[in-house]
Amino acid sequence: xxxxxxxxxxxxxxxxxxxxxxxxxxxxxxxxxxxxxxxxxxxxxxxxxxxxxxxxxxxxxxxxxxxxxxxxxxxxxxxxxxxxxxxxxxxxxxxxxxxxxxxxxxxxxxxxxxxxxxxxxxxxxxxxxxxxxxxxxxxxxxxxxxxxxxxxxxxxxxxxxxxxxxxxxxxxxxxxxxxxxxxxxxxxxxxxxxxxxxxxxxxxxxxxxxxxxxxxxxxxxxxxxxxxxxxxxxxxxxxxxxxxxxxxxxxxxxxxxxxxxxxxxxxxxxxxxxxxxxxxxxxxxxxxxxxxxxxxxxxxxxxxxxxxxxxxxxxxxxxx
Ligand SMILES: C[S@@+](CC[C@H](N)C(=O)[O-])C[C@H]1O[C@@H](n2cnc3c(N)ncnc32)[C@H](O)[C@@H]1O
Numbered sequence: 001x002x003x004x005x006x007x008x009x010x011x012x013x014x015x016x017x018x019x020x021x022x023x024x025x026x027x028x029x030x031x032x033x034x035x036x037x038x039x040x041x042x043x044x045x046x047x048x049x050x051x052x053x054x055x056x057x058x059x060x061x062x063x064x065x066x067x068x069x070x071x072x073x074x075x076x077x078x079x080x081x082x083x084x085x086x087x088x089x090x091x092x093x094x095x096x097x098x099x100x101x102x103x104x105x106x107x108x109x110x111x112x113x114x115x116x117x118x119x120x121x122x123x124x125x126x127x128x129x130x131x132x133x134x135x136x137x138x139x140x141x142x143x144x145x146x147x148x149x150x151x152x153x154x155x156x157x158x159x160x161x162x163x164x165x166x167x168x169x170x171x172x173x174x175x176x177x178x179x180x181x182x183x184x185x186x187x188x189x190x191x192x193x194x195x196x197x198x199x200x201x202x203x204x205x206x207x208x209x210x211x212x213x214x215x216x217x218x219x220x221x222x223x224x225x226x227x228x229x230x231x232x233x234x235x236x237x238x239x240x241x242x243x244x245x246x247x248x249x250x251x252x253x254x255x256x257x258x259x260x261x262x263x264x265x266x267x268x269x270x271x272x273x274x275x276x277x278x279x280x281x282x283x284x285x286x287x288x289x290x291x292x293x294x295x296x297x298x299x300x301x302x303x304x305x306x307x308x309x310x311x312x313x314x315x316x317x318x319x320x
Pocket of ligand 1: 059090091092093094110111112155156162
C-alpha cells in the first residue's frame with residue numbers, strides 16, 4: 001500500500017525547517033538510543049526534533065508493515081471494523097494504515113509522549129475526515145486501564161519498548177480494550193517474535209482466537225532459534241535518503257505480527273513462511289499448516305494450486 005502522499009508532503013514541510021545536517025545528527029542520536037535503551041521501559045523520543053526524525057525515518061516502514069498486517073487480518077476475519085484505538089500511537093502511522101484498510105468512523109490514539117502525539121495530531125489534519133477528527137489520550141500503557149474500547153486495537157512497535165515485567169499486563173489491557181480484534185506488530189527479529197509468541201500463549205490461554213498469521217491455535221512449532229516474520233518493501237523518499245544516507249531506492253522492512261479476535265476467524269489453510277523458491281515449472285513453498293510445518297513442491301500439473309503459488313509471497317495464505 002502506498003504511503004499517503006498528503007502525509008509525505010506534511011513530513012517534508014516540517015523537515016524543511018531544519019538543515020539536513022541537523023536532521024542527520026538527530027537521526028543518528030535517536031538510532032543510538034533505540035539500540036541501547038529499547039526494552040527497558042525508557043522514554044526514547046523526548047523532543048519535537050526526535051519526533052520529526054522518527055516520522056521521517058520510521059513512519060513509511062511502520063505504515064507499510066502495519067498495512068500488510070491489517071490486510072491479512074481483514075482476509076481472515078471479515079469483521080466490520082468501524083472504530084480504532086491505536087496504543088503507543090507515536091506519530092500515527094498505524095492509524096493511517098487502519099484508515100486505509102477499514103471503513104473507520106472513529107479513531108482514538110493513546111500515547112504517553114507529547115512530542116509524538118503533538119506531531120501525529122498535526123499530520124492527521126491533512127488526512128481523511130476520520131483522521132482529522134481523531135482523539136488523542138495521554139496515558140501510560142503500563143499503569144492505566146484504557147478509558148476507551150474500540151472494534152480494533154492496534155499496538156505497533158510498542159511492546160518491544162517495554163520492560164519484561166510490564167509487557168504481560170500491557171497485553172491484557174490491549175486485549176480488554178478490543179471489542180473485536182487486536183493486531184500487534186513488532187520488528188521481524190528474534191526478540192520481536194519472542195514477545196509476540198509470549199502474547200500469543202497468554203491470550204490463547206485467556207480465550208482469544210488467533211486469526212493470522214497462524215493457521216492453528218496450538219503451540220507454535222517453530223524451533224527456538226527460528227522466528228516467523230515477513231517483509232514489506234518500502235520506497236525511499238529523497239528526504240529519507242538524505243537523513244539516513246545511502247542511495248538504495250527501497251528498504252525492506254521485516255516485521256512480525258499477530259491478529260487476535262473474539263469471534264472464531266476463517267484461518268488460512270496454510271501460510272507461506274519464506275520467499276517461494278521458483279524453478280522452471282515448479283515452485284517450492286515453506287508452509288505452516290494446521291497440522292505441521294512443511295515444505296511442498298508444486299508443479300504445473302497441480303493447475304489451480306500452481307496458479308496460486310505463482311502469486312504467493314512470504315506471508316500469503318494459500319489453500320492446498
Ligand atoms: C517505536 S514508537 C511506534 C510508534 C507507532 N506505533 C508506529 O508504529 O510508528 C513507540 C511508541 O510507543 C510509545 N510508548 C512506549 N511505551 C509506552 C507506554 N508505556 N505507554 C504509552 N505509550 C508508550 C512511545 O512513546 C512511542 O511513541
